[in-house]
Amino acid sequence: MKLLLTGTTGQLGTAVAEIAPQRGVRIVPLVRRARPGQIPFGRAFPSLASAQVTGDVREPLWGLAEADLDELAGSVDAVVNLAGDTNWAGSGRDLYAVNVLGARGGHEVARELQRRSGRRIVHVYASSIFAAGGTLGRIAENPLGPDRHRTAYEHSKWLAERELERMHTPGDPDVLISRVAALLGDSRTGATRRRNSLYLLAERWDELPGRVLPAMRGAKVDVLPRDTAAGTLLDAVAGLLRSGPRREPVITHLSAGERAPTIRGLLEVARALSPQSFGKWLRIVPASAEQVLWLSGNAERYLPLSPAWRNSIIGLRYIGLDRVMERGRLAELVDGPLPDPSTELLARLLFDLPEPQRPTAPADSGLSRFLA
Numbered sequence: 154m155k156l157l158l159t160g161t162t163g164q165l166g167t168a169v170a171e172i173a174p175q176r177g178v179r180i181v182p183l184v185r186r187a188r189p190g191q192i193p194f195g196r197a198f199p200s201l202a203s204a205q206v207t208g209d210v211r212e213p214l215w216g217l218a219e220a221d222l223d224e225l226a227g228s229v230d231a232v233v234n235l236a237g238d239t240n241w242a243g244s245g246r247d248l249y250a251v252n253v254l255g256a257r258g259g260h261e262v263a264r265e266l267q268r269r270s271g272r273r274i275v276h277v278y279a280s281s282i283f284a285a286g287g288t289l290g291r292i293a294e295n296p297l298g299p300d301r302h303r304t305a306y307e308h309s310k311w312l313a314e315r316e317l318e319r320m321h322t323p324g325d326p327d328v329l330i331s332r333v334a335a336l337l338g339d340s341r342t343g344a345t346r347r348r349n350s351l352y353l354l355a356e357r358w359d360e361l362p363g364r365v366l367p368a369m370r371g372a373k374v375d376v377l378p379r380d381t382a383a384g385t386l387l388d389a390v391a392g393l394l395r396s397g398p399r400r401e402p403v404i405t406h407l408s409a410g411e412r413a414p415t416i417r418g419l420l421e422v423a424r425a426l427s428p429q430s431f432g433k434w435l436r437i438v439p440a441s442a443e444q445v446l447w448l449s450g451n452a453e454r455y456l457p458l459s460p461a462w463r464n465s466i467i468g469l470r471y472i473g474l475d476r477v478m479e480r481g482r483l484a485e486l487v488d489g490p491l492p493d494p495s496t497e498l499l500a501r502l503l504f505d506l507p508e509p510q511r512p513t514a515p516a517d518s519g520l521s522r523f524l525a
């Protein structure tokens with residue numbers, strides 16, 4: 154399988170690039186012309202440098218050169234768009250340009266490659282489970298309706314999904330809309346490209362006003378280590394390529410789904426693993442969905458908040474709502490078990506907790522029998 158991949162330098166893209174060779178997946182990364190202040194692509198990903206093409210997802214046909222389109226048409230099987238503006242407190246205009254125009258451009262690129270080559274090419278768009286806005290309960294892998302609670306970021310991801318559903322016509326490339334859960338670092342090393350607002354919960358532990366965390370009873374935290382998400386995404390792309398043509402975009406939840414821990418469970422496991430890592434303990438205060446959504450969506454109207462704090466407050470809704478992302482469609486595509494990260498692993502990654510020290514038997518052989 155060969156992919157035209159955007160967002161290679163991001164949290165999810167980095168993980169895809171890391172595991173691709175083990176899976177026999179080849180990657181052509183689309184890299185922006187100008188990336189001021191960032192490590193040059195060739196230095197960060199030396200093994201992919203020679204394969205890269207230049208472009209920008211905000212431009213028509215992603216700004217790809219004619220020669221690159223010809224070359225890609227003859228070789229890639231899927232256009233995988235992991236580029237995104239992921240600033241939860243970003244401007245609506247920027248979010249729209251990257252997330253919505255980028256999705257539209259991705260479909261045009263896949264269409265063009267399919268037209269030029271006559272081969273079947275699929276289009277994969279990384280959406281977000283947060284496109285669900287304020288929806289509660291069991292959330293199906295189906296198109297979502299309008300919702301007054303969406304933040305600008307959530308709205309942009311929802312609009313992108315709608316745009317793909319609107320554009321898709323018979324004979325078009327098949328579309329996989331993969332709604333991604335919140336991502337933590339690598340499950341083995343903890344390495345993370347960015348620290349999203351869930352990490353800010355850990356960083357702001359000692360600063361939370363009143364030491365309280367408002368959350369619905371039964372609120373869940375749907376997160377995955379980034380390598381787990383990347384592996385399952387590649388499995389789903391392979392599954393879509395194996396299956397027959399689809400009349401409509403396929404929507405899946407790339408998430409922990411029904412296996413996601415509750416916020417209470419996650420925090421208690423973290424405390425049990427390393428009590429000395431936490432200062433004063435937080436109190437989880439039961440709140441209604443309306444309260445969690447209102448606070449996370451409107452606090453900045455009344456309080457002077459820095460962008461980092463705005464991101465953190467928005468993040469409250471990602472740990473404070475009681476809902477479950479269904480994964481039936483994901484199971485149909487993925488040939489193997491669905492992601493099932495242990496609560497202990499998630500707590501360790503989120504709070505950067507040390508590995509447990511295994512007790513060693515004391516030298517006194519008389520005592521060591523009691524430790525067996």
Ligand SMILES: NC(=O)c1ccc[n+]([C@@H]2O[C@H](COP(=O)([O-])OP(=O)(O)OC[C@H]3O[C@@H](n4cnc5c(N)ncnc54)[C@H](OP(=O)(O)O)[C@@H]3O)[C@@H](O)[C@H]2O)c1
Pocket residue numbers: 159160161162163164165166184185188191208209210211234235236237238239251279280281282283332333334335336337346347349
């Ligand atoms: N991480 C999460 O917790 C999470 C949760 C749910 C959904 N998602 C979705 O999953 C996708 C990947 O997220 P991520 O966390 O990996 O993102 P990320 O770490 O913020 O990285 C964003 C990536 O997009 C690229 N990019 C941004 N604007 C671009 C443009 N105009 N043209 C081309 N590339 C552009 C960036 O490239 P540069 O290196 O050039 O800046 C970077 O590689 C996004 O669609 C996001 O909405 C992520």
